[in-house]
Amino acid sequence: MIAIKPKPDFHVDCPKCSSTQSKADAWFFQGMHFLAEVACLNCGFEFYQTLPIGHDLLFPMQISKDGKQSFIPSRAKGWLAEPLIQSLIQKDAKVFKIEKQVNREFDKVVIVNCLDSCFGHIFSKVWNTYTLIENKPDWGIIAIIPERCKWLLPEDIAEVWSVSIGLKQCDQTIGGLDEFVKDQLSRFEKISFSRTYTHLDHTKYIDMGKVLKIPRFNLGNFLTTAPQITFVLREDRFWLNSHLMDFLYKASRKFKVEKLIFPLLLWRQRQLVNQTGKMIFDSVPNAKLSCTGLGTSGKFLDLMDDHRVDHILSETEIRWNAIYSKSHLVIGVHGSHMLIPSALAAGFVNIVPRYKIEHLVEDTVLPYTNRMLQFLGRFLDEFSSPKLVSKHISSMVKDFDYVNRNLEQEPEGKYY
Ligand SMILES: [Zn+2]
Structure with missing residues (x-):
């Protein structure tokens, strides 16, 4: 602090x-x-x-x-x-509405600034509010956060200062914030700012069920329920498995005309997802497929439950989180939208664009500390085919029992 x-x-x-x-x-x-x-x-x-x-x-x-x-x-x-x-x-900062919610009054407070233009960063900044409430019970913990993300905060947090702002706007100067914070600071006798670590070790310090307000997938149910496989899709970051399309996408971004070729890229991604889905059904006939994501263009396989939306509301996130927490595996392209799915599902396949390799570990938060981490957390290259992706999915479903039984064994001699 x-x-x-x-x-x-x-x-x-x-x-x-x-x-x-x-x-x-x-x-x-x-x-x-x-x-x-x-x-x-x-x-x-x-x-x-x-x-x-x-x-x-x-x-x-x-x-x-x-x-x-x-x-x-x-x-x-x-x-x-x-x-x-x-x-x-820039001189004229856009002004945003800031709302103060006071749950408990304290004379001494720690302020956690969770504002960020990247959801993944906000998600891990929020974790600091949980550790501080536990470690500093006689201090009031205050979070500053975009309004859309305040559901992630602890229910017993002292105060929330929420800003009605889109995440992408969070790297600008937030008009009105400086005056608001200075005004609030006069209320307290002692004030510290949290260092607000990004990417704390969640396996040691964070109860993800508390943060996400729903328990994650119970591994004890992996074999007793039909394998639920969920695609987590985006319409601004694609799985293309095509060097030509990848070149077109990058060139279009460079010249800021990417929206012109989005229909082609969305068609290609849909084709890959459908091919993968069919191959999963071929090898795991009792699988249940679903998809979530922002953007509803095109249609997927009839057998896939489509939970995509055009606008994300709090209710949407709650509904999606319930799907992830029942998913054996989630599949998506590397980006901060895989954090919550991987926090709730039993495992993931993360398709990684090569420019994201240096950020490999920032997108997923499985809680395992043994070989299950490698078994249920797979990173595949962006030029992976539907055949390769479905082969991994099939193996993760079918070989789970063998891996799990090995991990449950205890050394001889201690009890018998
Ligand atoms: Zn000097």
């Missing part, structure tokens, strides 16, 4: 002259980023310094007040730093 009140526990060296003498005399609550406004007492350089919260913990950044000079770790440049710099240069 970073103490802010009564005495800030925060210091920064000047990135220009390396002087340790600097003065941080104001905060700016941009949105995803909490910033200190700093002046170097040696060279006079005035800059914003990110507070070590969320991804800014691993990638600290300093940006001059006019946005013209920046000191950025190379790994953070495109996705983290550029939107921040642009948002600081």
